[in-house]
Amino acid sequence: MRKLDDVAQAGQMLLLMVLLFIMILIFGDANIRNLVASSLDAVFTPVIGFSGENPLLTIVLAGVIVVFLSSFFTHLFTNWKAMGxxxxxxxxxxxxxxxxxxxxxxxxxxxxxxxQPQIMRMTTQSSGGMMKSMFFLFIFIAPIFIWLTYFLGNVSYFFFTVPWGSGASLFARNSWIMSNWFLLYMIFSYLAGSLIRQGLKWISWSNWWQNMRKTIRPSAK
Structure with missing residues (x-):
């Protein structure tokens, strides 16, 4: 039984490493990024692009979509009771x-x-669902983020107003290490993610979700 658990854990780690390698390859190759972004542009631009007139709202909605998908798949494959x-x-x-x-x-x-090995094995098994969700996160989240960078690069007007000044550029770094648009993206994603994850945790304890989870992921008999 221990050998089977070790093999399963090694397989999950190998899958994670492969996904990370593919992600690095995609983000590092401009041709692949442009292909992914242009393919998604026909889908997302009409929905949350607003003709490039409101890039801040596009950033917020893109962040909400990414965080929702991330939280949903993590929640779907995570047994919170076992983790607790x-x-x-x-x-x-x-x-x-x-x-x-x-x-x-x-x-x-x-x-x-x-x-100690038994305790470590229990901890690893309880968090194994998060490893499984990485596959779905890679499929959905990475392309959306690539599209967002592509979309913002083609926006004609990329200035916005803040309480302490006007004419701030989305691409300016100022004293920050990251660009303003990425900083805003992180802030909005964090706020939205906190609300979404808390809501999903509340749902996870309901009988409705327990029945739905069994339907989506039927237990082996």
């Missing part, structure tokens, strides 16, 4: 180890250290 149990077990385990070390109880410490 693993976190509590790990917390109790660390507390016992600290107590044994303070008391100098070497026998107790040795027994606990033998249990």
């Amino acid at each position: 149990q693993a976190q509590e077990a790990s917390k109790a385990f660390n507390k016992e180890i600290t107590k044994a070390r303070k008391e100098g109880n070497t026998n107790r410490l040795q027994k606990l250290m033998k249990m």
Whole structure:
């Protein structure tokens, strides 16, 4: 059983590494980026492009879409109950180890250290759903972000007003390491993500979601 778990974990790590390699390849090749962006431009520009007249709203909506998809797929493949149990077990385990070390109880410490692989395996298994969601995140999120950079690059008017001044450029860096548009994207995504993730957690405890989850991902008999 342990060997099967180790093989499954190794397979998930290999899949993640392959996805990261493909993502680096896509983001690093301008031709591939332009192909992806131009393909999605016909879909997203009529919906959230607003003819390039309101790029801030486009950034907000693109961030909401990305965060919603990210939160949804992570929520779909994550067993929050198992993750909570693993976190509590790990917390109790660390507390016992600290107590044994303070008391100098070497026998107790040795027994606990033998249990450590089991605790680590429990934690890894509970977070395995997040690894599975990476595949869907790559399919949906990376192309949307590529399209957003492509869209903003073709906007004719890219200035906006802030409370402390006017005529701020979306592409200016000022004292920030990142561009203004990316900073705004991160802020809006964080705020929207907090609300969406909290809402999904509330839904996860409902009977409706439990039945829906079994329908989407039927358990093996």
